[in-house]
Amino acid sequence: MKVYGHPFSTCTRKVLTTLAEKGHEAQFVMVDLTKGEHKAPQYVARHPFGVIPFFEDDGFTMYESRAIIRYLDAKLPGEKLTPSDLPSLGRMEQWLSVEQSYFSPSSMAIIMETFFKPMMGGGKPDMDKVNKGRDGTAKALDVVDRALMSQAYLAGDRFSLADISWMPYLQYLSATPHGTLITERPHVKSWWQRLSTRPSWKKVNG
Ligand SMILES: N[C@@H](CCC(=O)N[C@@H](CS)C(=O)NCC(=O)O)C(=O)O
Incomplete structure (x- = not known):
C-alpha cells in the first residue's frame, strides 16, 4: 500500500492513524x-482534484480520506x-458527516488563520474569519459535549x-490560543485526553 500525502495534513493524518490502529505499515510518498x-x-x-491524500493498494487507487479509512x-x-x-454504525456515520459538514470547515478557519498563516509568514490572523470559525466550532463541540455525557466515544462505548x-x-485546535474551545467543555476535554494518548495518535504525531 502507498499513501501520498504530507505529515502536516489533517486528511493524511486520518489515513495514517487508521493504519497505525490496524497495525499496518504503508509506504509514505511525500x-x-x-x-x-x-x-x-x-x-x-x-x-483530479489536486489535493491530498491519494491511496494505492496493489493496482487499485482511490482518494478522499474518509473513503480511504473505511476501505482500510x-x-x-x-x-x-x-x-x-x-x-452504533449509524452513529459513527452521523459523526463522520458532522465532522465533514460542520466541524472541520469551522475549525480549519481558526487553524489556518492562527496556526498555519503565522507559520508560513502570512501575517496577522483575519479576525472575522477566526470569529466565524469560533462560532461554528463552538456549536459543533457543544453538540458533541452533550453526546459524550453518556458515552466514551462518538459511536458509543468503543473507539x-x-x-x-x-x-x-x-x-491543531489545541495548539492554538483557541484550544479552550476544547478544554472548557468537560466531556470533549476528557474525550480528547483519551484520544490523544492512544499509541496510534502518538505514532502519527511523534
Ligand atoms: N475531501 C478531501 C479533502 C482533501 C484536502 O482538502 N486536503 C488538503 C490537505 S488536508 C489539501 O490537499 N489542501 C491543498 C489545497 O487545497 O490546495 C479528503 O478528505 O481527502
Whole structure:
C-alpha cells in the first residue's frame, strides 16, 4: 500500500492513524504542499482534484480520506474500527458527516488563520474569519459535549473511525490560543485526553 500525502495534513493524518490502529505499515510518498506538488500535472493525473491524500493498494487507487479509512478498516485485519451493530454504525456515520459538514470547515478557519498563516509568514490572523470559525466550532463541540455525557466515544462505548476523523482538527485546535474551545467543555476535554494518548495518535504525531 502507498499513501501520498504530507505529515502536516489533517486528511493524511486520518489515513495514517487508521493504519497505525490496524497495525499496518504503508509506504509514505511525500507530496509537498508548500512546493505546490499537489498541483503538478503528474499528481493531478492521479488525483483530479489536486489535493491530498491519494491511496494505492496493489493496482487499485482511490482518494478522499474518509473513503480511504473505511476501505482500510474493511480490508485490514486487526481491531475493527466500524461497529457491527446497526445503531452504533449509524452513529459513527452521523459523526463522520458532522465532522465533514460542520466541524472541520469551522475549525480549519481558526487553524489556518492562527496556526498555519503565522507559520508560513502570512501575517496577522483575519479576525472575522477566526470569529466565524469560533462560532461554528463552538456549536459543533457543544453538540458533541452533550453526546459524550453518556458515552466514551462518538459511536458509543468503543473507539471508531468517527473519532479518528475528528482527531487531526482537535490536535491543531489545541495548539492554538483557541484550544479552550476544547478544554472548557468537560466531556470533549476528557474525550480528547483519551484520544490523544492512544499509541496510534502518538505514532502519527511523534
Ligand atoms: N475531501 C478531501 C479533502 C482533501 C484536502 O482538502 N486536503 C488538503 C490537505 S488536508 C489539501 O490537499 N489542501 C491543498 C489545497 O487545497 O490546495 C479528503 O478528505 O481527502
